[in-house]
Amino acid sequence: MSGAEPFPEAARVSVRNAQLRSNLRHATHTIRAKRAKAVAELADWGRLRAAGAAIKDRTLRHLDHYLEQLESAVTAAGGQVHWAVDADEANRIVTRLVKATGETEVVKVKSMATQEIGLNEALAAAGIRAYETDLAELIVQLGDDRPSHILVPAIHRNRTEIRDIFRHEMGHWGRPAPEDLSDSPAELAEAARLHLREKFLRAKVAVSGANFMVAETGTLVVVESEGNGRMCLTLPETLISVVGIEKTVPTWRDLEVFLQLLPRSSTAERMNPYTSTWTGTTDGDGPREFHLVLLDNGRTDTLADQVGRQALRCIRCSACLNVCPVYERAGGHAYGSAYPGPIGAILTPQLRGTASALDASLPYASSLCGACYEVCPVAIDIPEVLVHLRERVVEGGSATRDGARVTIKPAKGHAAERAAMRAARWAFEHPRALRAGERLASRTRGLHPTRLPGPGAAWTASRDLPRVPPEPFRDWWQRTHGGREAK
Known part of the structure; x- marks a missing residue:
């Protein structure tokens, strides 16, 4: 399965299947309601x-x-x-x-x-x-x-x-x-x-x-x-x-x-x-x-990851699938693995690595809503592991493969994301530059587009670009409270 198409392409086909979505919606909503009642006892x-x-x-x-x-x-x-x-x-x-x-x-x-x-x-x-x-x-x-x-x-x-x-x-x-x-x-x-x-x-x-x-x-x-x-x-x-x-x-x-x-x-x-x-x-x-x-088949490698190892707690109950809005719409086949849904999105890339386009895409098969963590009976923090694996996909770095420490190269197609995250890190490390950027964004808010161009177009195709406020929060606080600390 590791040579299959990435999750976004496979999911794009699944979400167009009205019968599939109907079947999934009915089944997952039924199971989730029954589970909630049983747990509440x-x-x-x-x-x-x-x-x-x-x-x-x-x-x-x-x-x-x-x-x-x-x-x-x-x-x-x-x-x-x-x-x-x-x-x-x-x-x-x-x-x-x-x-x-x-x-x-x-x-x-x-x-x-x-x-x-x-x-x-x-x-x-x-x-x-x-x-x-x-x-x-x-x-x-x-x-x-x-x-x-x-x-x-x-x-x-x-x-x-x-x-x-x-x-x-x-x-x-x-x-x-x-x-x-x-x-x-x-x-x-x-x-x-x-x-x-x-x-x-x-x-x-x-x-x-x-x-x-x-x-x-x-x-x-x-x-x-x-x-x-x-x-x-x-x-x-x-x-x-x-x-x-x-x-x-x-x-x-x-x-x-x-x-x-x-x-x-x-x-x-x-x-x-x-x-x-x-x-x-x-x-x-x-x-x-x-x-x-x-x-074993990658489990010892997963065990070596202090953040990702919690995926090995999984008892295969499927509760995370039944509450996941992404799984409910895309179905299990889009994950290209024996383990679909949120648990598959963190377990498969650790068992198989992130070298293939499919496995590199799985940590992004989530809205990070956190519903999966809330229902997990062994408290696997799936959103935490997803973010951890996204960092590995974008930045590369050290990981364990086949029992040896190796350096993983960043996955292809994430250069813009990598540059944006590095720019954000630099800005947060330099408060004066951050404040200047916030003021510039507020003063030019009338010129801001409603849709992003280039790589950002996919993001705004299904979301509204947030409106920038008339002034940064720190300027507002300075003006209204004189810079005093909140009690």
């Missing part, structure tokens, strides 16, 4: 939020220790741990493990990390077909589409579109949909259930992600709403879990905090309908082989 929500942030920060500071503890616990419980430094290594590991079973099909659940690394494509290149089993992911896969939301990957589709996808595509992937299938949610769910049941009963290998990994016992946790995940996690003979290293929590006591924060922030439920946990292997119960692939 807890008098200690603020303390829970602070506890979640503190647990994540403590874990990230000592991540090396907890990962080694996790590896020891998983191994002691009968599982095997594999370390993947990047997407290519993770794909090679999973492909090798599947081939070792002799199977050519896998079922998948909770697979955002595998979307990040392009696992389905890598398996297909090796002659292995992957079947998504989450209902929304199934819709996306059958429609040859891409997810556009963290919680509801098919949020950009309405019921009629889903019915048409099921009618036309299900038969190519397995059990076909009924010819008389309507767009009733119950009938759509039943068609998906019958289609997937066939795959669950046949599959010998499953690939999963995880919401959390408990270091003290080596336990992995998946939370979901459909039960498809539990089928994936228990029926196959071999289970391969691909999980980002930041999903680690130290203890079950820590996990309890997140099992309160996540459902209310994501699905607006008091608890998850299905919370599945598994620890290694057990004779006669569940998969006979368990493999855990611990994925």
Whole structure:
């Protein structure tokens, strides 16, 4: 995806799609209202939020220790741990493990990390077909589409579109949909259930992600709403879990905090309908082989950034997407990443870097309104990280890539912005020059244009240029108060 077009160009296409905007507006407003009601039920929500942030920060500071503890616990419980430094290594590991079973099909659940690394494509290149089993992911896969939301990957589709996808595509992937299938949610769910049941009963290998990994016992946790995940996690003979290293929590006591924060922030439920946990292997119960692939893929580099590392607190609840005015209008595809919305705008440029035009544009995919920070259950200050990454894009500077400190060059196309910011910094450092400039601006206010020329034209195409006051504030204060300090 890193070679895709920049966010502004992709978003320009999305905002012209009236059906897409209608689907997104209805879905995000519904989810946001339900979430607000669910959160309001807890008098200690603020303390829970602070506890979640503190647990994540403590874990990230000592991540090396907890990962080694996790590896020891998983191994002691009968599982095997594999370390993947990047997407290519993770794909090679999973492909090798599947081939070792002799199977050519896998079922998948909770697979955002595998979307990040392009696992389905890598398996297909090796002659292995992957079947998504989450209902929304199934819709996306059958429609040859891409997810556009963290919680509801098919949020950009309405019921009629889903019915048409099921009618036309299900038969190519397995059990076909009924010819008389309507767009009733119950009938759509039943068609998906019958289609997937066939795959669950046949599959010998499953690939999963995880919401959390408990270091003290080596336990992995998946939370979901459909039960498809539990089928994936228990029926196959071999289970391969691909999980980002930041999903680690130290203890079950820590996990309890997140099992309160996540459902209310994501699905607006008091608890998850299905919370599945598994620890290694057990004779006669569940998969006979368990493999855990611990994925870095830029996370250690992100951890080295004192401002940006807070993005690794994310528990993938999607609350920030549901309140973001930019996401609501542009949709998830414009972000060109497995992680759309505000969290994707700060996480993707750190995992992949800002070398491509797409990744350099993502920190600007925001109005900086701050709504995302207000709803984040682990208090990620997304606006702060966005501004931090914008500075990196415009100014370049020192950053960590592939474990080494490097100097990043400024991105192309920001020369005017860079010059303007440097001029502003100089002016603020020289009060006399600033005051002279303010007076000049006030005295020439009648000559000011209503629209900016050149690079500024895009800014004023959708905004009014602020009117300059008749005199600077300091002159007004001197004239009306004689320069006295306010009491």
